[in-house]
Amino acid sequence: MTDASLIGAVPPTLETLRISKGRRRREVLVRWTLLLAALVSVVVSALILWSLFREAWTFITGVVWAETWGQSGWFPRRGIYDIPTIVVPTVIVTAIAMVVAGPIGLGAAVYLSEYARAGVRAWVKPVLEILAGIPSVVLGFFALTWIAPNLVGRIGKPALLTVGLGVLGLYAAVAGFFAWSRLKRYRDGSSDSSALIGVVGAAALLAAMGVGYLFWLLSLLGDFAPARAGSLAAAGIGVGLLTIPLVASVSEDAMAAVPEHLREASAGLGARRMATATKVVVPAAISGIVAAFIVATSRAIGETMVVFMAGGAADAARFTDSPFEGGLTMTAAMASLASGTDSVVGEGLTFQSLYFVGLLLFVITLALNVVAARFVDRVREQY
Amino acid sequence: MISRLVDDRARSAIAGSIRSRRVDVRGALFRSLLQSALVLTLLILAVLLVSVFTDSWSQISGRLGDFLSGTLRSRSSDGGLGVHQGIYGSLWIGVIVAVLAFPIGIGAAVYLEEYAPRNRFTSFIEVNIRNLAGVPSVVYGLLGLAILVNGDIFGLDRLTGGRSTLSAGITLAVLVLPIVIITSGEAFRAVPNELREGAYGVGATRWEMIRTQVLPYAAPGILTGTLLSMARAVGEAAPLILVGAVTGRLGDNPALLDLGALADRFTALPIVITSWTQQSGRDVGFAAAAAGAIVVLLVFVLIMNSAAIGLRNRFEKKRG
Numbered sequence A: 001m002t003d004a005s006l007i008g009a010v011p012p013t014l015e016t017l018r019i020s021k022g023r024r025r026r027e028v029l030v031r032w033t034l035l036l037a038a039l040v041s042v043v044v045s046a047l048i049l050w051s052l053f054r055e056a057w058t059f060i061t062g063v064v065w066a067e068t069w070g071q072s073g074w075f076p077r078r079g080i081y082d083i084p085t086i087v088v089p090t091v092i093v094t095a096i097a098m099v100v101a102g103p104i105g106l107g108a109a110v111y112l113s114e115y116a117r118a119g120v121r122a123w124v125k126p127v128l129e130i131l132a133g134i135p136s137v138v139l140g141f142f143a144l145t146w147i148a149p150n151l152v153g154r155i156g157k158p159a160l161l162t163v164g165l166g167v168l169g170l171y172a173a174v175a176g177f178f179a180w181s182r183l184k185r186y187r188d189g190s191s192d193s194s195a196l197i198g199v200v201g202a203a204a205l206l207a208a209m210g211v212g213y214l215f216w217l218l219s220l221l222g223d224f225a226p227a228r229a230g231s232l233a234a235a236g237i238g239v240g241l242l243t244i245p246l247v248a249s250v251s252e253d254a255m256a257a258v259p260e261h262l263r264e265a266s267a268g269l270g271a272r273r274m275a276t277a278t279k280v281v282v283p284a285a286i287s288g289i290v291a292a293f294i295v296a297t298s299r300a301i302g303e304t305m306v307v308f309m310a311g312g313a314a315d316a317a318r319f320t321d322s323p324f325e326g327g328l329t330m331t332a333a334m335a336s337l338a339s340g341t342d343s344v345v346g347e348g349l350t351f352q353s354l355y356f357v358g359l360l361l362f363v364i365t366l367a368l369n370v371v372a373a374r375f376v377d378r379v380r381e382q383y
Numbered sequence B: 001m002i003s004r005l006v007d008d009r010a011r012s013a014i015a016g017s018i019r020s021r022r023v024d025v026r027g028a029l030f031r032s033l034l035q036s037a038l039v040l041t042l043l044i045l046a047v048l049l050v051s052v053f054t055d056s057w058s059q060i061s062g063r064l065g066d067f068l069s070g071t072l073r074s075r076s077s078d079g080g081l082g083v084h085q086g087i088y089g090s091l092w093i094g095v096i097v098a099v100l101a102f103p104i105g106i107g108a109a110v111y112l113e114e115y116a117p118r119n120r121f122t123s124f125i126e127v128n129i130r131n132l133a134g135v136p137s138v139v140y141g142l143l144g145l146a147i148l149v150n151g152d153i154f155g156l157d158r159l160t161g162g163r164s165t166l167s168a169g170i171t172l173a174v175l176v177l178p179i180v181i182i183t184s185g186e187a188f189r190a191v192p193n194e195l196r197e198g199a200y201g202v203g204a205t206r207w208e209m210i211r212t213q214v215l216p217y218a219a220p221g222i223l224t225g226t227l228l229s230m231a232r233a234v235g236e237a238a239p240l241i242l243v244g245a246v247t248g249r250l251g252d253n254p255a256l257l258d259l260g261a262l263a264d265r266f267t268a269l270p271i272v273i274t275s276w277t278q279q280s281g282r283d284v285g286f287a288a289a290a291a292g293a294i295v296v297l298l299v300f301v302l303i304m305n306s307a308a309i310g311l312r313n314r315f316e317k318k319r320g
Helices: A003-008 A020-062 A084-117 A120-135 A134-156 A157-187 A193-220 A232-256 A260-268 A271-285 A286-302 A305-310 A330-338 A349-383 B008-018 B023-062 B066-068 B085-114 B120-133 B135-150 B165-189 B195-203 B205-235 B240-241 B259-263 B269-279 B287-318
Strands: A073-075
Touching: A020 A349, A020 B085, A020 B120, A020 B165, A020 B205, A084 A120, A084 A157, A084 A232, A084 A271, A084 A286, A084 A330, A084 B023, A120 A232, A120 B023, A120 B205, A120 B287, A134 A157, A134 A232, A134 A305, A134 A330, A134 B023, A134 B205, A134 B287, A157 A193, A157 A349, A193 A330, A232 A286, A232 A305, A232 B023, A260 B066, A271 A286, A271 B023, A271 B240, A286 A349, A286 B135, A305 A330, A305 B023, A305 B240, A305 B269, A330 B135, A330 B240, A349 B120, A349 B135, B023 B066, B023 B287, B066 B085, B066 B287, B085 B120, B085 B165, B085 B205, B085 B259, B085 B269, B085 B287, B120 B165, B135 B165, B135 B240, B165 B205, B165 B240, B195 B205, B205 B269, B240 B269, B269 B287
Parallel strands: none
Antiparallel strands: none
16 A cells, blocks of 8 residues: 555544444354353253253162162162162273273373384374274174184183283382382472372272282182173273273373473483383373373273173173173163163163163263363473 | 593493493383284274174175165064164264254354353353263263153153154264364364454454354364264264164164154164174174174264364374
């Protein structure tokens, strides 16, 4: 624009600057429409809470807890609701899933983040994403028709139990190591006592769990019948495969957020790649890695189809604490109660029991996700 | 000073350790351990795909046409066995998800990223969405069962026809809504601020700025997110079981474009797979049928997923 054209221009007044009525009305309309869209999610949450609590409350107040607890079976159509019967298999499946997904997912993540060349990363990451996109019904079919006969059936109990014990022992060792280093830092006087109490408490809990696990293991080794049909072990391995990409991607994100200058400093001090990975990158990204494990646990607890198809139980189940038998997890109990019949029928509170289990599941997964989100935020704060 | 500290012995030790070609055994072991984790993952994927394809061969190679047009049967040797009803359900569930979840999800993301003031209410909505994304899918099924099928509130069952394709589609639209919001929000955050400032500079209003600058720039990212969530919705089975998908026999077999059947009883591909897998215990032929249905489902899901991933990688590379 030249000076000459400016001379002829009308100086801007309030009138010319004000936007037309139509444009302004459209602005307001769009803004409110978009706000409504954003509020849909709040309405959805409210409806979830409302529907869960309403029916679950009828169940909690209606059921005779003294009678139904300790019945050692989940037979909702006959009015027998023993909560441990569906909680213990959930714990077993989740533990097996984490035994499978934890080391494999984390190992793949460390390799991709610290070792792999860009070319390898470029084609491996999409493949991992494809694995993440495979529907859970497909894993359920695979768990029943391939994992159950070929892994659980052929490899057999002792080998699987040994691997499981090894990996769980590894987790306990890592936790113990952190507790020990915290304890040392406390003795040096650089940590406060409240953290110490938490750490020692957690370590004691882990030790107690380890001893309990050992005894449970010894009791299982007694009988050697190989599982042919579905079992909690097959379902747990299937769920684990499903959560590998989740563990890998979340922990790889955390390691990618570790600043490059930390790696360079480590290399400058003469550390090899392994030392850089294990002593610098993983400790720096530990919050994100813990978050990955928690999110994967939450996902494994909520996974339905794999357990429903490969868990080896019909719509009712006796109590079991062996991974080599069929059992109902919380999610599978819901799915099997809802499927098959046209409507959920049975003794008075059968329908409400569905919502009670749903509420239990909702609360557990929500708590885990909130904790995981905190860990992720901590990574963001640091870097 | 240095010459005093570093005597001949130290110098030769340092020179030796620099020149020597000792193999780092622990490092190599560690590396191969990590590598085997990755290889194992890829191996599992390969075994899964190969075993499903070989299982499905008798259905896919021999009678693909009949299999695609057939219906749910009670015996696996039945010549009319097929997945047509499942394809109908999954197709329309996909359409309903696209119609409901995409506009609402993208709209919510636009509001949160471009309009919302930074206050406690906004962060409440954001935390709420993050938590919704982590709710197990069966719980969404319970929501659909209460609101859409039983009509506990608003009497919505008269609108949806109870246990129908419509109820299933709406339930899954609600399920993927948080995913759509989160992925589109990320796409909006990646838009450079210069574009926004430029649009304001030439006198655009906020919505004009969003429509002409932000939405076009974020379009590939949004498309990636919507494709991924569509694949998720089409593969999801647990909520459908709660909403009342038919697993045994389904009477009618509507044509693919028959809109009238949307309010009728329904099934979907993942449900067909589940039901046939469970029936394979008493009738082994159903295992092949289930594998065949998986191949059909995987073709859809993998095409959508790889399109989404390819699209994202292309644009990431382009924009650097």
